[in-house]
Amino acid sequence: MGKKIAILGASGYTGAELVRLIATHPGMEIAALSADRKAGMEMAAVFPHLRHLTLPTLTTIEAIDFSAIDLVFAALPHGLSQALVRDLPKTVKVVDLGADFRLRDPAAYEKWYGAPHVAVDLQKEAVYGLTEFYRDDIRTARLVAGTGCNAATVQFALRPLIEAGLIDLDDIICDLKNGISGAGRSLKENMLFTERQTDVLGYSQGGKHRHLGEFDQEFSLIAGRKVEIMFTPHLVPMSRGILASCYVRGDATAIHAALAARYADEPFLNVLPFGQAPGTGAVAGSNFCQIGVIGDRKPGRALVVAALDNLNKGSSGQAVQNANLMLGLDETAGLMLAPVFP
Numbered sequence: 001m002g003k004k005i006a007i008l009g010a011s012g013y014t015g016a017e018l019v020r021l022i023a024t025h026p027g028m029e030i031a032a033l034s035a036d037r038k039a040g041m042e043m044a045a046v047f048p049h050l051r052h053l054t055l056p057t058l059t060t061i062e063a064i065d066f067s068a069i070d071l072v073f074a075a076l077p078h079g080l081s082q083a084l085v086r087d088l089p090k091t092v093k094v095v096d097l098g099a100d101f102r103l104r105d106p107a108a109y110e111k112w113y114g115a116p117h118v119a120v121d122l123q124k125e126a127v128y129g130l131t132e133f134y135r136d137d138i139r140t141a142r143l144v145a146g147t148g149c150n151a152a153t154v155q156f157a158l159r160p161l162i163e164a165g166l167i168d169l170d171d172i173i174c175d176l177k178n179g180i181s182g183a184g185r186s187l188k189e190n191m192l193f194t195e196r197q198t199d200v201l202g203y204s205q206g207g208k209h210r211h212l213g214e215f216d217q218e219f220s221l222i223a224g225r226k227v228e229i230m231f232t233p234h235l236v237p238m239s240r241g242i243l244a245s246c247y248v249r250g251d252a253t254a255i256h257a258a259l260a261a262r263y264a265d266e267p268f269l270n271v272l273p274f275g276q277a278p279g280t281g282a283v284a285g286s287n288f289c290q291i292g293v294i295g296d297r298k299p300g301r302a303l304v305v306a307a308l309d310n311l312n313k314g315s316s317g318q319a320v321q322n323a324n325l326m327l328g329l330d331e332t333a334g335l336m337l338a339p340v341f342p
Contacts, residue, residue: 002029003327004068008061008084009075011035013181014097016047017316018073023053025320025334027327032056032064039063066092071323073097075316077184082119085143093326094143095319101126101145103213112213128218130155131321131331132266138325146322149314150176150233151214153244156269156289157306158229160262161248161255162222167302168249169219172229175247179240179280182310201235209233241280242314244306252295252302259291259304267332268313268321278307285309285340287317309339 005022009015010033022028033043035058043058044051061084066072071093074081081100088094101123103109109117117123127141128134130152138144147155154174161167180196189195204210212231219227248255256274263269270290272278278290289308296302308314317335324331 002027003070003329004029004031005323006030006032006034006064006066006069006072007075008034008072009077009097010043010058011038011046012075012184013311014315014319015073015075016050017311018075018319019043019047019050019053019055021312021316021320021334023050027329027333028320028323030055031069033058034061034064036060071095071327073316073319073323078113079115082117082122086119086122090142093141093323095129095146095323095326096126096143097146097315097319099148099210101143102128102147102151103217104128105217108213108217112210129318129322130218131318131325132156132263132269133159135325135331138322139328141326144322144326146315146319148211148214149182149242149308149310150178150209150231150244151211151218152314152318153242153289153306153308154215154229154231154246155218156308157244157246157259157291157304158219158248159222160258161250161304162219162227163262164258166250166255166258169223169225169227171249172227173247174229174231174244176231176233176242176244177236177280178233178242179238179310180235181240182235182242182314196235197237199235199237202232203235205232207231238280240309240311241284242306242308242310243278243280246304246306248302248304249300250302251300252293255302255304256293259293263291268335277303277305280307280309281339281341283307283309283313283339285312286337287313287321287335288339289313 129144272292277292
C-alpha cells in the first residue's frame with residue numbers, strides 16, 4: 001500500500017493533473033478528493049478522461065478524515081489554504097499549489113495579493129518548492145509552497161546565471177507566453193474560445209504580475225542585493241505550455257556552459273546544444289523543462305529560452321516531485337512519462 005494522499009480542489013486543472021500523475025505512482029494512493037461545488041460527484045463525471053480509474057467520490061474538505069492521510073495536495077484558489085493548512089493535524093504533510101505560502105515576507109504577500117496573511121507562522125515555516133534549488137530543505141519540510149508556473153520557468157533560465165555572476169542584474173527582460181489553462185478552470189468571459197482562439201494578449205503588464213513577488217524574493221536573495229526584472233506574460237491560443245524568452249547581458253558561451261553544468265545531473269532539466277531553443281510542444285504533458293541559449297548578433301548579449309508544461313512541471317508535476325522527497329520516495333517516481341506529441 002502506498003502513502004495515503006488527499007487532493008483538495010480536485011475538480012480544477014491542477015487537481016486533475018495530480019490525479020493523472022498519481023494514478024500510476026508506485027508509492028502513492030489517492031484516499032480522498034475534495035471539490036466543494038461538485039461534492040457528491042464522481043471524477044468520471046467531472047473529467048471523462050479519468051473514467052478508467054477507480055477513485056474516491058468527490059467530497060467536501062470537512063468530510064475528510066485527515067488522521068488517515070499522509071500528505072495533502074492543496075490545489076485551491078489563492079487565499080483559501082492559509083486557515084485550512086493552519087488547522088490540519090501536524091502529522092499531515094502539505095504541498096500547497098497556490099500562492100498562499102510562496103512569499104516569506106507578510107508585507108510582500110499583502111502587497112501582491114491584496115490581503116493580510118492569516119497564518120504568518122506557517123508562512124515562515126513553508127519551504128519554497130522550486131525542487132532543484134531547495135531539495136534538501138524540502139526533504140525535511142512539513143509544508144512546501146509550490147511556485148508560480150511562470151516564476152518557475154524564468155527561474156530555471158536565470159538562477160544559475162545570477163548565482164555565477166554572469167549577467168547584468170540591472171538589465172534583465174523576460175517575455176513569456178502562457179497557455180490558457182494557466183488562468184484556471186472557472187468561467188471567465190475573456191477566456192472563451194471565440195475570444196482567445198486567434199489572439200495573443202499581454203496581461204498584468206508594467207510590473208503588475210503577482211509572480212514578480214517571487215522573482216524579487218528569490219533573485220534578490222541569490223544576488224545579495226535588490227534585483228528587479230522586467231517581465232511581461234502573454235496568453236496564447238494553446239491549452240498548456242509556457243515559453244519564456246529572457247534577454248540578458250553577458251557572454252552567451254559562458255551562460256550556456258553554466259546552465260549545462262548546473263543541470264547536468266538534474267533528471268527533469270535538459271539544456272540543449274548551444275544555439276538551439278526549445279518549443280512548448282517538446283515538453284507537453286511532462287515534468288521536463290528544456291532550456292536553450294542563443295548568442296545575439298551584438299556581442300555581450302544572449303537569449304535564454306525555457307519551455308515547460310504549466311500544469312505539470314510548472315505546478316502538479318513539481319508538486320509530486322516535492323511530495324516524493326517529503327515522503328522519502330524516489331524523487332522521479334511517477335514523473336518519467338515522455339512528453340505527448342503531437
